[in-house]
Amino acid sequence: MIKTIADLKQGDSFFLLAGPCVIEGEDMALRIAERIVTVTERLKIPYVFKGSYRKANRSRLDSFTGIGDEKALQILAKVHKTFDVPVVTDIHLPEEAAMAAEYVDVLQIPAFLCRQTDLLVAAAKTGKIVNIKKGQFLSPSAMRFAAEKVVDAGNGNVMLTERGTTFGYQDLIVDYRGIPQMQTFGFPVILDVTHSLQQPNQSSGVTGGMPQLIETMAKAGVAVGVDGLFMETHENPELAKSDGANMLRLDLLENLLEKLVRVRQSIL
Numbered sequence: 001m002i003k004t005i006a007d008l009k010q011g012d013s014f015f016l017l018a019g020p021c022v023i024e025g026e027d028m029a030l031r032i033a034e035r036i037v038t039v040t041e042r043l044k045i046p047y048v049f050k051g052s053y054r055k056a057n058r059s060r061l062d063s064f065t066g067i068g069d070e071k072a073l074q075i076l077a078k079v080h081k082t083f084d085v086p087v088v089t090d091i092h093l094p095e096e097a098a099m100a101a102e103y104v105d106v107l108q109i110p111a112f113l114c115r116q117t118d119l120l121v122a123a124a125k126t127g128k129i130v131n132i133k134k135g136q137f138l139s140p141s142a143m144r145f146a147a148e149k150v151v152d153a154g155n156g157n158v159m160l161t162e163r164g165t166t167f168g169y170q171d172l173i174v175d176y177r178g179i180p181q182m183q184t185f186g187f188p189v190i191l192d193v194t195h196s197l198q199q200p201n202q203s204s205g206v207t208g209g210m211p212q213l214i215e216t217m218a219k220a221g222v223a224v225g226v227d228g229l230f231m232e233t234h235e236n237p238e239l240a241k242s243d244g245a246n247m248l249r250l251d252l253l254e255n256l257l258e259k260l261v262r263v264r265q266s267i268l
Contacts, residue, residue, distance in 0.1 A: 002048075002086045002105050005129060005157050005188055008228070010046045012268055013261070015228040017088055017106075017131075017190065018253070019050035021243040022064070023072040032233065032250060033079045039254045043261050048106060049079050049087045050230065055242050056092040057112060064241035073103040080105070088131060094122035101126035111135045111163050111195075114146050124153035131159040133192065136166040140178030144185050158187045161230060162221075164196035170208075172196055174217065176224050183227070190228035191221035197246045209246025211237070215256055222263045229260070 002008060008015045018036055023029055033049050040047040053072035055065045066072055076087045080103075088106035091097050092113065100107060107123045109116075111133035123130045130150050134143050140162070147158045160182045164172030174196045182189045196217060199208035218229060234240040237247040248256070 002129065003157075005159065008046050008048070008086075008129075009188065011044070012264070013043075013045050014222060014226060014264060015046035015048065016040060016257070017048045017050045017228060017230040018233055020234050020240065021052060021232045021247065022055050022066055022241060023051045023053055023075050024241050025067065026075045026078065028235065029075050029079055030082060032235065033083050033085070035250055036233070036253065037083045037085060039257060043257055045257060045261070047085055049076070049083070049085050050089075050232070051076055051079070051087070052090045052242075053100065054090075054092075056090075057110060069099075073100060077103040091119065091123060094118045097122035097126050101128050105129065106131055106159075108161075109133060109146075111161075114138065114143070117149055120146060120149040121153045124150040124155035127155060127157075129157040129159065130155060131161055131190065133161040133163050133195075134178070134182075136164060136172060138165075140175070140181040143182055147185055147187055159190055159228070160185070160187050161190040161192050162196070162226075163192035163230075164198070170199050170201050172198055172200070174220075176220060179221065179224050179226050183225075188227035190230050191218070191226045192230040193218045193221065194230070194232045194243070194246045194248060198243075199245075207243065207245060209243070211246055211248060214248050215259070218256065218260055219263055222260050223267060225267065 086105035106129040108131045167173040197210045233248045237244040
């Protein structure tokens with residue numbers, strides 16, 4: 001089990017947070033994890049399995065939110081135990097921090113909640129690594145204050161994640177200048193490739209996306225020296241219960257990671 005950021009940063013490789021948007025069931029989680037573990041071990045990419053135990057931020061009331069908190073968290077713990085990889089999940093309220101920390105290695109703060117002081121402090125006090133996603137409404141420089149809340153609460157294990165900035169009503173844009181800018185704060189910076197390609201606020205109430213640009217977005221992030229990549233992936237995104245419109249199809253991941261490793265090696 002990883003304890004500090006140093007456990008993730010191995011050699012010259014970027015690290016990877018990847019998995020389904022939300023835990024839909026045990027079998028699917030284990031299948032996806034097994035496939036990604038096989039690929040990342042071969043390519044020597046440090047890997048963290050990602051899966052939300054519950055989706056609190058949905059466009060519509062009838063959107064899928066999860067299979068039950070305890071059940072999903074137990075599945076995340078099983079992924080960790082089965083494949084000996086760390087796991088990360090989102091938390092939404094301060095009281096969720098201690099509960100989720102019983103099962104996972106990294107607590108993730110959703111972008112819309114990155115200014116919530118009580119949530120950040122509660123996550124910090126668990127002693128877990130805290131990954132804070134940059135709000136779609138914030139400048140990169142403003143993320144220093146979110147990170148300082150965690151550090152001032154006694155936990156220096158912080159990561160920051162770029163996930164795009166609101167551009168009009170229904171689009172996001174990534175300003176790659178923000179990656180080195182946030183790195184100057186002294187914390188690893190991750191690029192959330194797939195969420196940066198969301199197209200929110202669609203008239204249907206279902207978020208859209210541009211998955212055809214995943215490779216372009218990821219290559220650009222690696223080229224500017226990002227520390228880690230975040231990608232949601234699913235065996236069949238069309239049938240995914242959350243964020244299917246911007247997820248990477250699982251069978252495309254290996255080829256993409258091979259290309260990204262080559263990009264990384266070319267800039268060292």
